[in-house]
Amino acid sequence: MERTLPTPALTAGEQRLLDSFAAIPATQRVRLAKRTSNLFRERTRSSSPGLDTSGLTGVRVVDAGTRTAVVDGMCTYEDLVAATLPRGLMPLVVPQLRTITLGGAVTGLGIESSSFRNGLPHESVLEMDILTGAGEIVTATPDNEHADLFRGFPNSYGSLGYATRLVIELEPVLRHVALRHIRFHDLEALCAAIGEVVSTREHDGEPVDFVDGVVFSRDEAYLTVARHTDEGGRTSDYTGQQIFYRSIQHDDLEPRRDLLTTHDYLWRWDTDWFWCSRAFGAQNPRLRRLWPRRWRRSSAYWKLVALDQRLHVSDRLEARKGNPPRERVVQDVEVPLEHTAEFLHWFLDSVPIEPIWLCPLRLRGERTWDLYPLEPGTTYVNVGFWSSVPGGEPGAANRAIERRVGELDGHKSLYSESFYSREDFDALYGGDAYAVLKATHDPHGRFPHLYDKAVRHA
Structure with missing residues (x-):
C-alpha cells in the first residue's frame, strides 16, 4: 500500500x-x-x-x-x-x-x-x-x-x-485480546511451535494475531498466542499488585487463558518494564503497595537507571564487596528461527540472565532496508535480555554475544552498547550504502x- x-x-x-x-x-x-x-x-x-x-x-x-x-x-x-x-x-x-x-x-x-x-x-x-x-x-x-x-x-x-x-x-x-500461555519443556519444541504459528497464523484451531514468548530456563518456556475478540468476561489488571510475566507461568498441561482490554494488552509489559522493575524492589509485595501507581511504568524506571549511571551507585556497592563493576548486558538480537534454539542453549550456558523474551518477526514484503539487511521470506526471532553479569574484562559478555549472533547469521539492535570493529560494523549495517546516504x-x-x-x- x-x-x-x-x-x-x-x-x-x-x-x-x-x-x-x-x-x-x-x-x-x-x-x-x-x-x-x-x-x-x-x-x-x-x-x-x-x-x-x-x-x-x-x-x-x-x-x-x-x-x-x-x-x-x-x-x-x-x-x-x-x-x-x-x-x-x-x-x-x-x-x-x-x-x-x-x-x-x-x-x-x-x-x-x-x-x-x-x-x-x-x-x-x-x-x-x-x-x-x-x-x-x-x-x-x-x-x-x-x-x-x-x-x-x-x-x-x-x-x-x-x-x-x-x-x-x-x-x-476489537475491545479485548484473548491470550493463551502455552508451556514448553524443551526449546526445540518451542521454536517449532513458533514456526507453525508464523506459517499458519493460528494455533490449535484458533486464529493468532499476536505472538511472543518467555524463557525462564531450559525446561520452562512459554509461548503466548493472542487474538482480537469482542467476547465479554472478566479482564485482568496487571497495573496493580499482579505482575504480568508471573501470570504466564503454570504447570498445567493445558494452556492458561487470560483476557485483557486491548489498551492493557498493548502496555502489558510497560508496568514492570517487562521484569526489570524487580531490580528496584518494585515486585516486592510490601514495597509494591507503597510504590505510587503513576511510577509503575518504564519511564520512571529508566530515570532510576539514568540516576544510577550518573552517580555510580551500583558500582560503589560492588566495590564495597570487593568486586569490579558489573557488566550491563541490555540487548535485543535477531536470530533466524532455525538457529534460535541453538542460540538459546548457548546463551543459557554462557550468560547468567533470565528470563529471556522472544518475539518472531518477518518483513512484510520484498522491500529491503539498507542499514538493517534482514532477508525477505525469512522468519527471525528477536531475543531480548536485559540485566547485568559479574564484572571482569570490560565488555566480555557483550562481545561474546556479538560473536555468537554473527556466527548464526543474526543481527543486533543498536540501542545499547556495541563493541564491533569498524570493518565488522560496516559489513553488518550497510556500510557502503550508508556512506552514500x-x-x-x-x-x-x-x-x-x-x-x-x-x-x-x-
Whole structure:
C-alpha cells in the first residue's frame, strides 16, 4: 500500500526545529534536546543547546476511512494509541514501552508481538518528512526523489536526520485480546511451535494475531498466542499488585487463558518494564503497595537507571564487596528461527540472565532496508535480555554475544552498547550504502556518524 499525500506547509513546531538547527554553530554536532530516552548506551555530553522538538509531539490526523494517521515524529506511542483506540484502530506494530516515539521506533527499529505478520514499524510508514543535515525538511517516500533516504532511515539512529512528520498505516482492533500461555519443556519444541504459528497464523484451531514468548530456563518456556475478540468476561489488571510475566507461568498441561482490554494488552509489559522493575524492589509485595501507581511504568524506571549511571551507585556497592563493576548486558538480537534454539542453549550456558523474551518477526514484503539487511521470506526471532553479569574484562559478555549472533547469521539492535570493529560494523549495517546516504543527506557531518553513535558513544 503506497501513496503520496500532498506535503503540508511547515507547522510552527517544524519552524522552531529549523530555527534551532540554524542557531547551532556549524562547528558543533547537532542532536536532540530530549529529557528522556529509551537508549541504553552511553552518550558523550554536549554543551550545544540541541534541537527544539517541543512542537512535534502530537497526533495530527487519524483517518478511520483510509486507516491512516499523520503523526509528529516526537509523538509517543502512548499518545498515538490514545488517539487511535477510540476509533477502533491501532498502529500495525506498537513497541512495548509507552514513551518510545514514533520517529524513534522508525529510525531505531521497534518490535512487538504483531511483528510476525506486520514486520517492523518502519514498514507501515507511507511517507515521512525528515530534517536532514543540510538544515532542510524533505519528504521521503518509497518512490520519490528521496527514496534512498526512505530506505536508509531505519536503523540510522538520528545519524542521517530526524523525522518530523510520518504518515502510517493503521489496522482495526476489537475491545479485548484473548491470550493463551502455552508451556514448553524443551526449546526445540518451542521454536517449532513458533514456526507453525508464523506459517499458519493460528494455533490449535484458533486464529493468532499476536505472538511472543518467555524463557525462564531450559525446561520452562512459554509461548503466548493472542487474538482480537469482542467476547465479554472478566479482564485482568496487571497495573496493580499482579505482575504480568508471573501470570504466564503454570504447570498445567493445558494452556492458561487470560483476557485483557486491548489498551492493557498493548502496555502489558510497560508496568514492570517487562521484569526489570524487580531490580528496584518494585515486585516486592510490601514495597509494591507503597510504590505510587503513576511510577509503575518504564519511564520512571529508566530515570532510576539514568540516576544510577550518573552517580555510580551500583558500582560503589560492588566495590564495597570487593568486586569490579558489573557488566550491563541490555540487548535485543535477531536470530533466524532455525538457529534460535541453538542460540538459546548457548546463551543459557554462557550468560547468567533470565528470563529471556522472544518475539518472531518477518518483513512484510520484498522491500529491503539498507542499514538493517534482514532477508525477505525469512522468519527471525528477536531475543531480548536485559540485566547485568559479574564484572571482569570490560565488555566480555557483550562481545561474546556479538560473536555468537554473527556466527548464526543474526543481527543486533543498536540501542545499547556495541563493541564491533569498524570493518565488522560496516559489513553488518550497510556500510557502503550508508556512506552514500551520509554524503548525500549530511554532507557537512552535522549529525554524528552511525558508528560513532553506536560504538564510540558520540
